[in-house]
Amino acid sequence: MGKALDVVVVGGGIIGLASGYFLTRNGKRVAVLDKGGFADGASGACDDMILFQSKKPGINLELTFESLELYKRLIVDFDDSMQFKNLGGMVLIENGEELAIMEQFVKEQRSYGLDVELIDQKDARKKQPFLSDHIIASTYSMMDSQIDPFHVMRAFEKQGSALGMQIIRRNGVIAIERLGNANWKVITADGTAYEAPAVVNAAGAWAPSIATMVGAVVPIVPKRGQIVLSERIPPIGETNLWNAKYLVTKLHKGSAVTLSAEEVELGLSLAFTRSAGGTYLMGSTREYVGYDKSTTIAGIKGIINLTLGYLPKMKDVGIVRAMAGLRPETPDGKMILGEHAGLDGFYTAAGHEGDGIALAPITAKLLSDLVCGNRIERTLDELSPNRFGEATNE
């Protein structure tokens, strides 16, 4: 016995809820299943950025542009701002080595259509009066935007539900079987079976275990990101902030810029963003610790040390909370989106690492177009779940 459905979405984070909404809007009967509560996973333990500046020219940057446009349309359709803000962003530069690499990076991004520039110390301090004296320059882009993840997820849920989307929580998927009639049968912990011709694996860091249920391979690894939240304070500057240091070591492996032992061990880099609640989110770590979602004193201290290095005056501000989320990381830093070879109707939409909020609308739209057989303007081979060849689940 199964319920009459067209698509079962496994995972009710921002990707699952956005996908459920877009599919429902396209006329599909959809059930979204989640093992936890609302925003229990990475989508509820992250910052709220639609961030352009961290992205190398390529598909991730292109999709971020498209996603921002979709968000702007959804804000109108839903008649709900979802706390969208456009504060712009700065990547802080500490020395000549970083500056040289960032100059090149900014040039590449500009050639790709990103409105970004380098500004000197004086202009940086105009936008951010509390910056440490040792910051010699900064990038600035007014395009970096943000939207409240909780608000977005509740809006997708509300709008989808109004069109008939079902959401079932605290009831994880334990098995997926292929039936003789080519339907998939998705069985949850309470024994309910959901039957549909299409299944979407939107389980984020847990996508590999869902894929295993059908014999597929999804090479995603959980990467823990810890974030510290300040008390509510007035804005201390115009923009959100990142540091160049970590980015530079990723862009130029052999550069003279080196990270401290603590920065390497915790994968620390600065992300200092103002939340919808008027608090600051300070991050973040990048740690490979399996599925352990705990926050640690070492992580919290690392983030505080890092933040005070750039914004010494923050020392008198209170912290009220720390949180951690498991970012789903893929081997090549691109999401996994598409139908699995040899498994008709089984799709994965996961692996967004730190860009789930930014890329949710475009992911959901593309996924919905794939499932519905709509024409898609771009090729998605780069994102295909079949691109990894003989990869195996960890």
Added chain:
Amino acid sequence: MSDETENRDMLICRCEEVTLGEILDAIDDGFVTVKDVKRATRAGMGLCQGRSCSRTIARIISQRTGKPLDEVLPKSYRYPVRPEKMSAALSEESEDESDS
């Protein structure tokens, strides 16, 4: 909660100024634990981090849904348990259990 219509404007979470009405609406939308309601409404996300309101919210959920209190309350609390200055947090002793 028989007279709830008259009390919908009552503040339940003072830090984030969330009313009883907003909390009841969230419960009716299917958000049925203290954590769900927090993420859906911001109740409990402010300075006191739910130390004043989370038990009240638990009771509201329990009354409205019939779920027992221990099913709707959060299972754990983590550091920091009260607001602490950033500079003071640096002298916190490391007691990480999960460090490998």
